[in-house]
Amino acid sequence: MQDHDIETDVLIVGGGPAGMMCGITAAQFWPSRHVTLIRPEEEAVVPCGIPYIFGTLGGTDEDLAGRAPFLAAGGQILTGRIASADRNARTALLEDGRRIAWNRLVIATGSTPFVPPIEGRDLQGVFEIHKDYDYLDTLLSETLPGVKRLAILGGGFIGVEFADELRKRGIEVHLIEQRPHLLGASFDLDACVAVEQRLTALGVRIHTGATVEAITAGTDPKRVGGIRLNDGGTLAAEAVLIAIGTRPNTTLAGDMGLTLSRSGGVWVDGFQQSREDPHVFAVGDCAHKQDFFTRHANHALLASQAAAEGRIAGMNLYGLKLPRSNAGSISVYASQIDELAFGVAGLTEASAENIGFEVFTGDIRMPDHHPATMPGTHELHCRLVFDANSERLIGGQVIGGPTTAEILNILAVAIQLRATATDLASFQFGSHPRLTAPVHPIVAATGEALRRRLEKP
Template sequence: MTNKKIIVIGGSATGPKAAAKARRMDEFAEITMFQKGPDLSMASCGFPYYVGGFFDDRNKLLCTPTGVVRDPKFYWNAKGIVARVNTEVTRIDRENKKVEFTNLETGETGSQEYDKLIIATGASPNMPPIPGVDLQGISTLQSMQDADYLRKVRDDGHIKKAVVIGGGLIGIETLEALHLAGIELTLVELLPQLLTFLDWKMAKLVENYLKTKANVITKNGVAEFVGENGKLTAVKLQNGTEIPCQLAVVAIGVRPNVKLAQDAGLKIGELGGIVTNEYMQTNDPDIYAAGDCCEVKNIISGKNVLAPYGDLANLQGRVIGENVIAGDIAKFPGTIQTGICKFFDYAVGITGLSEEKAKEAGFNYERVLNASPDKPGFMDGKLLITKLVVEHKTRRILGAQCLGPGDVSKQLAIWATAIKGNLTVDDMVNADLPYAPPFSLAIDHSIATAHIMENKLRGIFKGISSVDLKEKADRGDDMFILDARGADEYEQMRLGIGETLIPIGKLRERLHELPEDKNKEIITFCKISLRGYEAAVLLEAHGYTNVKILEGGIMAWPFDREK
């Protein structure tokens, strides 16, 4: 019996994971990995943190946990895998089951046969088709070479002004990295909001925070890169504004690298990625594909999506590594598109469907907003704002968004697990989570969010979003807005839409100050709307019939506030 021949195209995340898993499954398989660039198994999600100076040793992006650089020598000695760097696979010959390749340093060409082929060609950064795009000083942050260039910019300290184009995850992480270098920054986003995977209000809260660190421009794209002597001097926007700068980092998304697969006759989906089944097989049963070059099913909506995330690439690579050796025994069920990023003292992320995506998918849903600390105040608890989306009929959790200076990652991990486990609100209201003051409140933020949702589904909690309240105020609707905070809080900050201050501790004795018409609409709120909820319950007990609570309170108000 001859040894199985396995070829992997791509050496970033999926490829090395698949190759390593295949080796653990079969000691005698002949495994070869081709990598177009000079580096292997790069921790590309760590690029912004290397640029930002969170660590200085470049090799940490290429190392094993024990500090050994994953180069071709490492792969051969530790894993018995032949890794050919600076070598591009130029053609897949499916009929003869071989690949053709070219060494980009020597020009040497060759071919190699396979029994099973793994395509992990990743994705390339989008670049705007506008004048000046080839000027010196324009970069992306997609490769180790990009990271090296931007780290040199940071270390040299010569650049004083920069523009980041694109308000997605990479753009915002890059903004932080360059801010740490003392560079004056402008973030430009063509769309009306940053982080388009979030609902507008949550994205607006992120934007408000980022404006304390940099100039943020939305609803305006780049029309031209302006330069002198081949070097960037300014970015010209579509409205004619010119922003002087010596550096522009383009982060407007990526596109799957599928030409090799397409030329070989493999099926490409409507979104531009390679189509695979649950075993990560293409339409050729001997060819598998995974990572950023592929489309993947969203488990909740059932629709294909592009999900270029490093964790998914590794999970898919592991599935392929099993299947190319043992037959199709491992499955990748799809994604719920969990993502998170850090920016300065905040974090923001999502798991599952946003409200907008739930609407697009045709779900009859309910949503709530919870603003509350992650830990007790005496343990320096920090604010979290969570938006939860739940299917009405089944009460199944569809999605959660979370942001703030508190422990966002813990909240997203809880909700991601709940979604994957098909849990309902009823499962979460009494969830048995670990509690001690250094880690959480006695009722964890996630459980409190479930409590609010339960109350809303029962009709006990009647909420109103900040967007709806702002629209009502702008129209001049006849309503009474009750601020249940203390006078000191009111003096420091207020909504500025005609609210009346009646602290919750004084409300019972000041009921005579409320409208005589008990059917008139009353909106209650406080800092996070816990006192607002208590005020609403009190008012309903006294016969008021049209009371709503501002969800998230003043801390989740995305519009300008009076100070």
């Protein structure tokens, strides 16, 4: 390779969870290879921590993503933007004119906020959430100070978490969702209702079954003053957050001629390789996802899934390793509002039945510590969903306290290992009064599921 400003074995475009994890893994698995990661920002934020910048953390600097593990493994980080990439020449041109020669290319360009064509979306005071340090710092220091009433469009995870964090700033928050319930695409009804009740108790105003027809100006024709709903009602607001979702950022991949799936992501195989070129990989939000159970397109864009894909690509860059391939997205969600934690791994009861699975379920409610008088005890509600034909675990929903996330992670492992109800009913676990429930909730819920199944006529 000649006449290039920079030469590298592996070039990773994007420094989010997928790109960074790919870089760390590549440096560990292929220590003789030079790994370079390029990203547009000097400082990168932790995506999942963004809502907490505006409340719990109180500052953008408190949500910076670490670079030490990648640098310690021998990786190099460049700041810049890729203008174009040539698959035949295996080169990338930066916007500043520098040229990078590469042997393997990993596209980890993430996603961008989806902004529907709502009238008034360009008014001052209307914003989305971008994973950019300077943008977020400006929101925190310039846009939000002085705002007394704010409307959030979208009652998914982003909207719910921002509603909880922004109300901590003393802002009157109105959360608007067109579905009948918040988080309706991710949870069964009881979890949706529990989150709505907690947010309402905290002072968040919830408007479900409502669609925004327009964002309207106030006395200043250039600034937002409110929103108009589909029922003709209006709501005054000094700021509007559009949190309807994100879309894969595939501009670079499209310009390179890579196949894009109908769902919008770069088409990749089980090793995260692109269809056209085994030397080009795609990971994270910009890559196509397939559901673990059905192989249908999966539209959940999660940092945890992105990091897993980064590890898979990093391990397979210079030789495919069959056990280290992508078996599909399980979709493990978890969040917390006040002291109420909630999450799901795999399919909910409703989503499994909508797909067409015949299922049986088990529910259990119990204290998450023992005895129940132990300080910090929360009620835990665990629901497990099993396929009726194979008895395999295909999903679980948990509502409770701080132990919720680890229970979900155990469920995710069990799903990946194709564990059955019989396996889970007798699995061995550790127990401690201050750390765990008296009986593991997975065991208890599985036992209830089997009892129901045996009693069913």
